Structure formats: structure tokens, C-alpha cells
Amino acid sequence: MVVGAGPAGLYATFYAGFRGLRVVVIDSLTELGGQVSTLFPEKAIFDVAGFPAIVGRDLISRLQEQAASAGAVYLLGRTAIGLTDRGERGLLITLDDGAVIAAGAVLVSAGVGGFQPRQLPAAAPWLGRGMEYFVQDAEVYRDLDVVITGGGDSAVDWALHVEPIARSVTLVHRRSRFRAHESSIDRLLRSSVQVLTNAQVSQVLGVEWIDSVEISEASGGSHRRPAQALVCALGFVADLGPLAGWGMEIANRRILVDSTMRTSLERVFAVGDVSDYRGKVRLISVGFGEAAIAVNHIAALLRADAEVSPGHSSDRPAPVTAG
Ligand SMILES: Cc1cc2nc3c(=O)[nH]c(=O)nc-3n(C[C@H](O)[C@H](O)[C@H](O)COP(=O)(O)OP(=O)(O)OC[C@H]3O[C@@H](n4cnc5c(N)ncnc54)[C@H](O)[C@@H]3O)c2cc1C
Secondary structure: OEEOOOHHHHHHHHHHHHOOOOOEEEEOOOOOOHHHHHHOOOOEEOOEOOEOOEEHHHHHHHHHHHHHHHOOEEEEOOOEEEEEEOHHHOEEEEEOOOOEEEEOOEEEOOOOOEEEEOOOOOOHHHEOOOEEOOOOOHHHHOOOEEEEEOOOHHHHHHHHHHOOOOOEEEEEOOOOOOOOOHHHHHHHHHOOOEEEOOEEEEEEEEOOOEEEEEEEEOOOOEEEEEOOEEEEOOOEEEEOHHHHHOOOOEEOOEEEOOOOOEOOOOOEEEOHHHEEOOOOOOOHHHHHHHHHHHHHHHHHHHOOOOOOOOOOHHHOOOOOOOO
């Protein structure tokens, strides 16, 4: 079983199929792709091997296409909450809807755990009525007055991203300095985005849908500004949640693994952002490598006739993919 369908989990799914294993994939979110789909689907990624540049959404659909050959069962919108270790008889994993699934091994690719957006109290009641926590599809903002709150990479990138198609973009940050990449801040300051620092959205107004926001400045003044869309990009709070109670050794909210990606539990492996070891680097490309290591060791654990080394994929017939 794979817990977490971010990039590491999707690649692990492909790899498990490649090693002839049957796979069930669980994710709390209703769509595949983890942080990439949720937080930066439209950003270009430049450090994935083989792709000089690839947009987040496209990377996930390529991974999904590659994983199709595994014929995995996807249980989306469900959270893995409990684990019972039955020794030689394998593991039982309990989901939040009460389902219990038996598995020979579990690969945890849970990223930063379940993540919840940081709330802006004045805006929370407007979720789905003009307020969102993520920019999924920039087209939605065409010809609208858009207000974005936040001072990190997501807020700055999204402001730049919707600027060419929105009627106006205002970026509101409660501090004086942004925490975003320097080159993005340079672009921001050269763009038509109106940047308001030392300020915050104190009130959201409208009837069915947002029509304006009240912006309060630290200096004491306030003004109203038209807004049919508000994006609260204040970051997210990550929580390992139920996984923390599974009995794996954990430090600093990460699951400790050995060089085979095995946790302190015999049949549970962890890869991607959620795992930790000396020298760990949290990148998509690293998660892919870890997934291959873990699945090859899982194959050897589950099947007496399987070796750790998989041989070369290029020696095999082409896998059958969906579509
Ligand atoms: C704005 C931004 C830009 C980035 N840019 C880059 C970049 O350019 N290059 C790069 O290499 N990396 C980048 N990263 C980092 C990259 O996104 C992560 O390293 C990568 O997503 C980690 O993949 P993962 O599969 O380990 O976990 P995630 O992508 O976090 O996926 C984990 C999944 O597990 C699920 N989950 C968690 N707990 C449970 C549970 N109990 N039950 C069921 N499901 C669960 C979550 O819902 C989630 O879908 C960026 C990150 C951010 C935020």
C-alpha cells in the first residue's frame, strides 16, 4: 500500500507495478499530485531529470500516465489513520471511513503530512464564494480584480501569474519585506501588481460573492478596494497527524529511515519529504530515487524469489499504459 499520492508516491506506484506488486494508493486529497497539484500546479519546475522545464500539472499527469501500468487501486479523499502490525501475517491499515486494508508492506509517501492552509479570520467564511487558498487555474481570474494576501513564494508567484489576465492585482502583506525568491520580487516590483506592505485584509464584503475588501494599514488608515477574487496565500500548517501514532521512530516531524528507506517497523518504508536520514535533501528528484530504493527492497521482502536489484527496464517489453 502507498500512503500519499504526491510525486514520490506516484513514482513508487509505477515502480511497484514494474516489480509485479499489487498496489493500493490512499490520499486524503481528492486529486493526485500532493503539494505539486495543490500548491503550484501552474509553476514551471526546472530540476526534474529529463525535463529542462515542466509545469507542475504536466509533471503529475506524466507520473499518472507512467503509473497506469501498475493497475493500482486509488482510494482518494481518504486518510490512513491506523496501523496494526501482525508480524509475518502483514499489516492492517485503517482508513478514516472505517475501511480496513491488508497489506504485506506499506510505503509512506505522506510529504508534510496532511496540510491545512493558514486561515485569515476575516476571509474564512468566504471560502468558495470568491475566496480560495490556492490558485489552481489562472483563467478563473480573467478580467477580475484580484486581491492576494501573503508574503512568501506562493503569494508572489501567483500575483505574477494572474497579473497578465486579471483586471487588477493587489498583493497585501502584513510585513514590510517579502520572503519570496529575489528574482520574483524584482519582477513583482516591475509589474503592474499593486503592492501594499504593512497592511492586511481586515474585512471582506459582498452578498453571495465577494465584491470588495477592506484593507487596514499598520499606520492606522484603511480603505476599501474592489475584489471579486481573494486568494489567501498565507502558507500551510503541516501535521503528520495519525501517522505519528503508528510506532515509527520520528524526529522533528519526519519519519526516520535506514539506507533502504525502511522505518523502525519491519514492513513500513518511508520516502519523499516525509522521510529523514543524515544528508537528506527534500526535492522531487530525490523522492523518485528513494521510491525506487524502497520498492525494490519491498519486492525482496514480500517475494522470496525476488532480488533487490530489478534489472534494467529497457530489457523488458513496453508496459501497457491506459489510453
Ligand atoms: C511552492 C513550492 C514550490 C516547489 N518547487 C519545487 C521545485 O521546483 N523542485 C522540487 O524538486 N521541489 C519543489 N518543491 C518541493 C516539492 O513539492 C516536494 O518536495 C514534493 O511535493 C514532495 O513530494 P512527496 O510525494 O514526498 O509529498 P507531497 O507532494 O507532500 O504529497 C504527499 C501526499 O500525502 C498525502 N497524505 C499525507 N498524510 C496522509 C494520510 N495519513 N493518509 C492519506 N494521505 C496522506 C497528502 O494529502 C499529499 O497528497 C516545491 C514546494 C512548494 C511548496
